[in-house]
Amino acid sequence: QSVLTQPPSTSGTPGQRVTISCSGSSSNIGSNTVNWYQQLPGTAPKLLIYSNNQRPSGVPDRFSGSKSGTSASLAISGLQSEDEADYYCAAWDDSLNGYVFGTGTKVTVL
Amino acid sequence: EVQLVQSGAEVKKPGESLRISCKGSGYSFTNYWITWVRQMPGKGLEWMGRIDPTDSYTYYSPSFQGHVTFSADKSISTAYLQWSTLKASDTAIYYCARQFSVAGPFDYWGQGTLVTVSS
Numbered sequence: 197q198s199v200l201t202q203p204p205s206t207s208g209t210p211g212q213r214v215t216i217s218c219s220g221s222s223s224n225i226g227s228n229t230v231n232w233y234q235q236l237p238g239t240a241p242k243l244l245i246y247s248n249n250q251r252p253s254g255v256p257d258r259f260s261g262s263k264s265g266t267s268a269s270l271a272i273s274g275l276q277s278e279d280e281a282d283y284y285c286a287a288w289d290d291s292l293n294g295y296v297f298g299t300g301t302k303v304t305v306l
Numbered sequence: 307e308v309q310l311v312q313s314g315a316e317v318k319k320p321g322e323s324l325r326i327s328c329k330g331s332g333y334s335f336t337n338y339w340i341t342w343v344r345q346m347p348g349k350g351l352e353w354m355g356r357i358d359p360t361d362s363y364t365y366y367s368p369s370f371q372g373h374v375t376f377s378a379d380k381s382i383s384t385a386y387l388q389w390s391t392l393k394a395s396d397t398a399i400y401y402c403a404r405q406f407s408v409a410g411p412f413d414y415w416g417q418g419t420l421v422t423v424s425s
Contacts, residue, residue: 198350231411233351240401240418241343241351246411284351288409294367295341295353295409 199224200285200298207304208275216301218268218285224296228288230268232261233297235282244283245270272303280305308332310340310402310416317422318392325388326419328402335383336360339405341412342376342387346398356405357385392423 201219208214218230232245243252245261248268258273268287272279285298313327328340341356355366357376364376375388387400400419403412 228409233412235351240415241403241412242415243411243413246413252413286351286411292368294355297351297353300350 198299199289199292199296200287202283202285202298202301204299205302205304207306208272209306210275210277212275213271213273214275214303215272216270216283216285216303218270218298220266220268220287220296222266223291224266224287224289225263225268226266227290230261230263231286232259232268232270233284233286235284236278237281241284275303275305277305279303308404308414310404310414312400312402312416312419315420315422317424319425320392320394320423322392322423323388323390324392324421325386326400326421328385328387328416330383330385330404333404336380337406339408340376340378340385341403341405342374343401343403343412344370344398345401345418354387354400359383359385392421394423394425396421397423 229247233241234244235241248263249261260271262269283301289296309331311329336359339356342354344352354370357364357378359378359380378385402416404414405412
C-alpha cells in the first residue's frame with residue numbers, strides 16, 4: 197500500500213489553477229526529494245517534476261512543484277484539456293529502503 | 307533520442323513462466339539503472355525494484371522479492387523481468403524506466419507490457 201497520500205480527484209475549468217497535495221513522513225518526503233509523474237489515459241507515466249520543483253525539458257512552466265516538511269504539492273496553472281490525467285507523487289523512503297509512489301490523483305477538466 | 311522499448315502483450319495461464327524485455331537506445335545503457343514498476347488494472351503505480359546493467363546487481367522491493375527476477379544483457383542493451391510461476395494476481399501492466407541514481411527520478415519510461423494471467 198502507498199505511504200504517500202494524495203486526494204483521489206480534483207477538477208477545474210480551463211484556465212483555472214488546481215493544486216494536488218502529497219502527504220508523507222520524515223522517512224520519505226521529509227528527507228528526500230519529491231518527483232511528480234503524469235499519466236495520460238492509456239499511456240505510460242511521464243516525469244513531470246523532479247527534485248521537488250525542477251521541470252524536465254519540454255514540460256510547460258504552468259506545472260510547478262513545491263515541498264515543505266513532510267508534504268509536497270503540484271500546481272497546474274492555466275489548466276488545459278490536455279492536462280486531464282492521473283498524477284502521482286513519489287520519493288525514496290529511507291525506512292522502507294525503497295521508492296514509494298503516492299496514491300494518485302485524477303484531474304478532470306470540466 | 308532516448309527510448310525504452312518493451313516487448314509485446316502476453317497472455318499466460320497460471321503456473322506458466324514468462325520473461326518480458328526492455329531495450330534501451332539513444333544513451334549509454336550501463337550509465338543508468340533500469341527500474342520496474344507494476345500497475346494493476348485500475349490501480350496506481352508500485353515500485354518493484356531495479357537492476358544495474360553494468361554488473362546485474364539487483365535490488366527488489368520486499369513486496370516482490372522471491373516472486374520475480376530481474377536480469378540484463380548489457381551487450382544488447384536489454385533488461386528483463388521474469389516469472390517462473392505466474393499467478394492470476396500478476397495480471398498488470400509492467401513498465402520499465404531509467405534511473406540515474408538510487409533515489410533519483412525515473413526520467414524515461416517504456417511503453418508498458420500488459421501481462422494477462424488467466425485460466
